[in-house]
Amino acid sequence: MAQRDHTQVADYLGxxxxxxxxxxxxxxxxxxxxxxxLEEEDAAELLAELPADHAAEVLGEIAPExxxxxxxxLPLFDLAxxxxxxxxxAAADLIGELDEEVTEDxxxxxxxxxxxxxxxxxLYPHDSAGGLMTTDVASLPIGLTTGEATERIRQLHEQxxxxxxxxxxxxxxxxxxxxxxxxxxxxxxxxxLGDVMIPDPVAVGTLTDRExxxxxxxxxxxxxxxxxxxxxxxxxxxxxxxxxxxVQDEATEDFAASVGAGVAETVYTNVLESFRMRVxxxxxxxxxxxxxxxxxxxxxxxxxxxxxxxxxxxxxxxLGGNGGQQSLAVMIRSLASDDVPSAQVPGILGRQAGIGALxxxxxxxxxxxxxxxxxxxxxxxxxxxxxxxxxxxAISVGLVLIIGAVAGSAIPVVLRRLGLDPALASSIFxxxxxxxxxxxxxxxxxxxxx
Amino acid sequence: MAQRDHTQVADYLGxxxxxxxxxxxxxxxxxxxxxxxLEEEDAAELLAELPADHAAEVLGEIAPExxxxxxxxLPLFDLAxxxxxxxxxAAADLIGELDEEVTEDxxxxxxxxxxxxxxxxxLYPHDSAGGLMTTDVASLPIGLTTGEATERIRQLHEQxxxxxxxxxxxxxxxxxxxxxxxxxxxxxxxxxLGDVMIPDPVAVGTLTDRExxxxxxxxxxxxxxxxxxxxxxxxxxxxxxxxxxxVQDEATEDFAASVGAGVAETVYTNVLESFRMRVxxxxxxxxxxxxxxxxxxxxxxxxxxxxxxxxxxxxxxxLGGNGGQQSLAVMIRSLASDDVPSAQVPGILGRQAGIGALxxxxxxxxxxxxxxxxxxxxxxxxxxxxxxxxxxxAISVGLVLIIGAVAGSAIPVVLRRLGLDPALASSIFxxxxxxxxxxxxxxxxxxxxx
Numbered sequence: 001m002a003q004r005d006h007t008q009v010a011d012y013l014g015x016x017x018x019x020x021x022x023x024x025x026x027x028x029x030x031x032x033x034x035x036x037x038l039e040e041e042d043a044a045e046l047l048a049e050l051p052a053d054h055a056a057e058v059l060g061e062i063a064p065e066x067x068x069x070x071x072x073x074l075p076l077f078d079l080a081x082x083x084x085x086x087x088x089x090a091a092a093d094l095i096g097e098l099d100e101e102v103t104e105d106x107x108x109x110x111x112x113x114x115x116x117x118x119x120x121x122x123l124y125p126h127d128s129a130g131g132l133m134t135t136d137v138a139s140l141p142i143g144l145t146t147g148e149a150t151e152r153i154r155q156l157h158e159q160x161x162x163x164x165x166x167x168x169x170x171x172x173x174x175x176x177x178x179x180x181x182x183x184x185x186x187x188x189x190x191x192x193l194g195d196v197m198i199p200d201p202v203a204v205g206t207l208t209d210r211e212x213x214x215x216x217x218x219x220x221x222x223x224x225x226x227x228x229x230x231x232x233x234x235x236x237x238x239x240x241x242x243x244x245x246x247v248q249d250e251a252t253e254d255f256a257a258s259v260g261a262g263v264a265e266t267v268y269t270n271v272l273e274s275f276r277m278r279v280x281x282x283x284x285x286x287x288x289x290x291x292x293x294x295x296x297x298x299x300x301x302x303x304x305x306x307x308x309x310x311x312x313x314x315x316x317x318x319l320g321g322n323g324g325q326q327s328l329a330v331m332i333r334s335l336a337s338d339d340v341p342s343a344q345v346p347g348i349l350g351r352q353a354g355i356g357a358l359x360x361x362x363x364x365x366x367x368x369x370x371x372x373x374x375x376x377x378x379x380x381x382x383x384x385x386x387x388x389x390x391x392x393x394a395i396s397v398g399l400v401l402i403i404g405a406v407a408g409s410a411i412p413v414v415l416r417r418l419g420l421d422p423a424l425a426s427s428i429f430x431x432x433x434x435x436x437x438x439x440x441x442x443x444x445x446x447x448x449x450x
Numbered sequence: 451m452a453q454r455d456h457t458q459v460a461d462y463l464g465x466x467x468x469x470x471x472x473x474x475x476x477x478x479x480x481x482x483x484x485x486x487x488l489e490e491e492d493a494a495e496l497l498a499e500l501p502a503d504h505a506a507e508v509l510g511e512i513a514p515e516x517x518x519x520x521x522x523x524l525p526l527f528d529l530a531x532x533x534x535x536x537x538x539x540a541a542a543d544l545i546g547e548l549d550e551e552v553t554e555d556x557x558x559x560x561x562x563x564x565x566x567x568x569x570x571x572x573l574y575p576h577d578s579a580g581g582l583m584t585t586d587v588a589s590l591p592i593g594l595t596t597g598e599a600t601e602r603i604r605q606l607h608e609q610x611x612x613x614x615x616x617x618x619x620x621x622x623x624x625x626x627x628x629x630x631x632x633x634x635x636x637x638x639x640x641x642x643l644g645d646v647m648i649p650d651p652v653a654v655g656t657l658t659d660r661e662x663x664x665x666x667x668x669x670x671x672x673x674x675x676x677x678x679x680x681x682x683x684x685x686x687x688x689x690x691x692x693x694x695x696x697v698q699d700e701a702t703e704d705f706a707a708s709v710g711a712g713v714a715e716t717v718y719t720n721v722l723e724s725f726r727m728r729v730x731x732x733x734x735x736x737x738x739x740x741x742x743x744x745x746x747x748x749x750x751x752x753x754x755x756x757x758x759x760x761x762x763x764x765x766x767x768x769l770g771g772n773g774g775q776q777s778l779a780v781m782i783r784s785l786a787s788d789d790v791p792s793a794q795v796p797g798i799l800g801r802q803a804g805i806g807a808l809x810x811x812x813x814x815x816x817x818x819x820x821x822x823x824x825x826x827x828x829x830x831x832x833x834x835x836x837x838x839x840x841x842x843x844a845i846s847v848g849l850v851l852i853i854g855a856v857a858g859s860a861i862p863v864v865l866r867r868l869g870l871d872p873a874l875a876s877s878i879f880x881x882x883x884x885x886x887x888x889x890x891x892x893x894x895x896x897x898x899x900x
Contacts, residue, residue, distance in 0.1 A: 181631070267784040326728050329706040341487045
């Protein structure tokens with residue numbers, strides 16, 4: 001269903017309460033979209049009428065911050081029932097958003113098993129493997145035959161969220177190997193798990209960062225990643241679903257990181273929290289901007305004699321900034337999806353310089369001709385030396401586009417070499433460079449040539 | 451292995467050819483990283499020495515543009531053998547990058563079956579479901595019992611890339627249903643596929659865009675998506691691996707789209723191609739920048755009497771641009787990972803305005819005090835009215851941060867309402883607004899207050 005349909009359905013349901021049963025027919029994702037469009041009280045009432053397992057699925061599809069507001073309006077009994085039915089990591093996400101006073105009441109009303117699982121996950125940071133994992137993992141002792149193992153899973157298979165892999169553990173519950181469910185099913189009868197498993201599988205610790213989980217999963221094409229504690233004991237697995245979400249979160253966080261927004265920020269984040277995450281980067285930007293101001297101030301003499309330069313200098317800086325951002329975005333994107341080998345870096349910088357030179361040549365001609373036309377026609381003020389001014393615009397546009405392209409592709413590489421996130425504040429550093437050249441370089445050139 | 455290790459291994463292998471056999475021990479991803487660090491001729495020679503199936507796996511892990519350069523140096527026989535062993539969609543990616551003259555020679559040297567599969571995939575655009583899919587899909591007739599179906603897959607299971615789902619087709623090869631491999635294995639003996647399958651599964655056409663495939667997979671938590679032709683016949687499936695890649699590509703493309711870089715661009719894209727994709731957006735930016743210049747030009751009078759304003763105005767514009775980008779990044783990110791319901795938009799804009807106001811208040815105070823200090827101490831030129839100038843800086847910084855935050859979060863919503871990609875050139879439009887306010891508004895305020 002498209003966005004528009006959901007809005008219509010929500011409007012309809014808001015007005016026709018007797019039709020609320022229809023929501024039970026929709027897929028959890030569609031039902032979640034519809035609930036998000038309703039008034040909060042209506043949404044909570046509707047959710048309370050769904051069976052607990054269905055309500056659990058729908059809640060899992062709503063953004064956690066929104067879902068937290070919603071469930072605070074649910075009767076405790078319905079809420080605890082739904083949370084007990086949810087996958088433990090999704091329930092942990094929601095409970096993590098609740099006010100602390102209600103948390104204990106909710107735990108008390110949940111089933112003991114669900115409570116234990118959620119409490120375990122809440123021990124770990126939200127963005128760690130421990131916070132992402134499910135504890136419903138198929139793990140079997142190494143001595144079992146594959147036939148016994150299949151029989152064991154047959155009895156319990158409804159319990160496992162993800163059966164892509166079956167993990168093999170030794171007598172002390174330590175992770176010893178992995179076997180794909182498919183290979184388990186088709187293994188020769190009589191062989192033991194120890195015979196058919198792949199020993200020493202890729203695994204992560206409970207505190208391993210989400211980023212590393214996503215990278216490992218992509219590098220080794222894993223659809224699930226086992227999680228072990230510090231003694232090597234299997235405690236859970238990051239499922240395919242969670243892997244896909246982690247890959248997406250990591251991929252989208254670069255954009256936010258490049259401009260100094262919080263990497264954990266969403267549009268539902270609390271205002272004070274967002275403020276706290278963004279303001280240090282704005283303060284850094286202010287400091288850098290004052291450096292640019294200092295450079296410009298050295299050259300203001302030329303503006304007094306040719307005031308139109310003040311109007312034209314942002315054109316140069318804007319184009320340089322945009323051109324540099326294009327290279328920056330492509331570089332960060334390539335770094336995110338493919339570990340760009342350092343041997344390729346000189347070639348990449350050369351190509352970006354080439355793109356900058358081509359863009360620079362064309363835009364220099366365009367910007368020069370347009371400025372000349374606007375000055376000659378007196379649309380953009382007047383100048384005593386329109387040809388020279390247009391020439392200064394053209395030369396500096398050409399230069400700033402080349403410098404921007406090289407800086408945009410080099411900054412993430414330098415940040416990575418320093419052991420930092422290649423995206424971190426990269427856009428802010430880039431703008432410092434393109435503005436210094438776009439404003440300061442432009443005025444310097446003008447004072448030479450005019 | 452970390453990046454650094456791969457560089458060392460590559461250096462070592464470059465100098466010790468007798469050790470090349472060691473590469474056969476590395477995982478395909480690790481071997482690919484090492485090859486990417488070697489000189490091209492060495493890498494090609496090394497690749498030719500690997501067994502065809504291993505070479506195929508390694509080639510699949512190298513960025514297609516790099517791999518294409520590499521395989522052009524391989525003997526035709528080794529190349530065709532490796533391509534025949536690769537999953538058909540990966541082979542198609544590579545062959546699509548080759549010069550057309552060699553393509554036919556390569557096809558002639560490949561196995562007939564691999565050739566047919568690759569030619570089928572090459573019929574479809576690279577970014578369509580047809581271009582992403584594998585034709586090695588487990589599909590079985592609807593009348594089969596689940597026992598027969600399991601037996602059939604047991605014999606052929608090595609052939610299937612992905613067994614997350616088994617698709618059920620009718621007499622005319624049309625997609626009728628889907629069953630998870632796990633449910634197939636544990637189904638009651640004697641039941642037919644028709645009994646246990648989920649009918650009318652989510653499916654896409656061969657020409658469906660990658661973006662839609664990624665969205666469907668995430669919305670319905672599918673680890674594989676079946677692909678049908680225009681008569682509803684099953685022709686392939688998009689595997690879990692391809693789904694994860696599609697989700698990542700879609701997630702990272704927003705950053706590039708927001709600044710007008712090509713969404714299909716990587717650091718290995720041909721220079722002319724990159725130039726062609728970027729230059730229209732730079733030209734648009736030039737046109738918008740000249741509008742900003744026109745606004746500034748109306749106010750240059752005040753600069754003549756207070757030249758330091760020319761140095762301070764970029765500070766205001768820079769902060770507004772950065773603050774706006776933060777809101778833009780968070781908004782685009784939320785839109786990408788969760789379809790933000792329109793009922794939530796007013797609340798979101800209000801929160802972003804609140805963040806802008808908090809950032810604005812703090813940064814206004816900082817920027818005002820710093821400007822005052824720099825003017826009073828004559829570090830940043832001189833001013834006849836330092837208090838008033840600092841006041842103008844403070845007020846306009848406050849305003850531009852509020853306006854930037856609202857504009858940054860509103861632009862993607864407006865673009866989406868217009869049926870466009872919410873990220874498309876959003877950063878360019880945002881800068882137009884923050885620069886108009888940051889330069890033009892700042893000078894206007896100065897001419898009122900000074």
